[in-house]
Ligand SMILES: CC(C)(COP(=O)(O)OP(=O)(O)OC[C@H]1O[C@@H](n2cnc3c(N)ncnc32)[C@H](O)[C@@H]1OP(=O)(O)O)[C@@H](O)C(=O)NCCC(=O)NCCSC(=O)C[C@H](O)C(=O)O
């Protein structure tokens with residue numbers, strides 16, 4: 001395929017017999033996309049008990065899987081998907097995703113031609129690493145359609161792109177709009193830093209050297225000066241959020257590699273949540289609880305949002321609440337919060353209890 005499809009063809013299947021593409025991406029909770037290595041017996045053994053405790057389990061086939069284990073990881077994922085109750089498919093509480101190898105690797109073709117016939121009915125989303133432009137999504141889109149048709153699948157598998165090259169970031173808008181399969185985009189800060197030749201050596205998170213310093217005191221040049229660490233990822237995440245919102249798909253933060261630093265991990269996740277991301281990656285079981293907490297609106301925020309909704313009546317005009325002006329625009333923000341709370345309450349009984357206990361004050 002060359003260039004974008006015309007509007008009338010956009011929602012047509014790309015192979016005879018492939019499922020019809022979705023016109024809207026379902027809003028399924030995906031606060032934590034938990035990565036595991038399906039070739040690692042210890043990790044694989046933990047998967048059945050994780051179902052229901054995490055929104056997405058992702059069988060990783062790409063980076064972090066040793067070259068010698070690529071086939072075992074692929075085969076392990078097939079076994080796990082077939083044997084694990086409640087994992088993957090439209091009605092499952094825990095979605096099943098995979099991250100395939102990069103499109104220029106010797107493994108990716110076998111990844112897709114093995115997984116789609118074997119577990120295509122359980123696989124919700126295929127995450128594609130190192131996406132450079134719409135042409136990468138077009139390739140995966142057509143191949144998935146052919147494989148879905150051959151396997152007799154009735155539901156299209158969705159596609160998620162990782163932004164981890166400068167070219168990918170430059171093309172993020174066209175990537176998000178390249179196919180009706182596009183479910184969302186994540187930041188890949190480690191590969192992106194390398195591709196941009198940033199002078200960092202970390203997997204996500206901040207850097208103490210990236211800072212702004214308070215002004216010097218001309219009368220007291222030796223006085224200590226405060227400094228404020230800045231967010232290395234703000235620009236990229238903000239671009240990604242806008243591109244996703246424009247195309248009706250979902251933005252995610254990515255990995256936070258300092259597993260022991262749960263405080264900075266929570267801060268990084270919260271920045272992404274506040275900017276508009278719906279979730280993040282979890283690399284270690286202890287990051288799941290952090291992601292679930294951060295990407296669920298707090299009881300206080302939901303209480304305030306419901307109060308504004310109630311006070312705004314038909315949704316027009318302006319009212320004062322606690323000395324602050326609320327109007328049509330703040331109402332829309334509050335509705336985002338209320339809708340998210342409802343989606344999460346539907347799958348998380350503990351949150352439902354907390355949200356149901358809120359009494360709307362006048
Ligand atoms: C980071 C790890 C290598 C740490 O593993 P380990 O040293 O084994 O940690 P623990 O001893 O604390 O583990 C305790 C038990 O929990 C199990 N475990 C650990 N991690 C997981 C997991 N992700 N899922 C399920 N179970 C897990 C251990 O096996 C221990 O079990 P037991 O001994 O029976 O008690 C490891 O967590 C890990 O490999 N995580 C995943 C790493 C990964 O997927 N990396 C790739 C994504 S990030 C990336 O690719 C960068 C990105 O693309 C970019 O460019 O930015």
Ligand SMILES: [Mg+2]
Nearest residue numbers: 063164188191
């Ligand atoms: Mg990467």
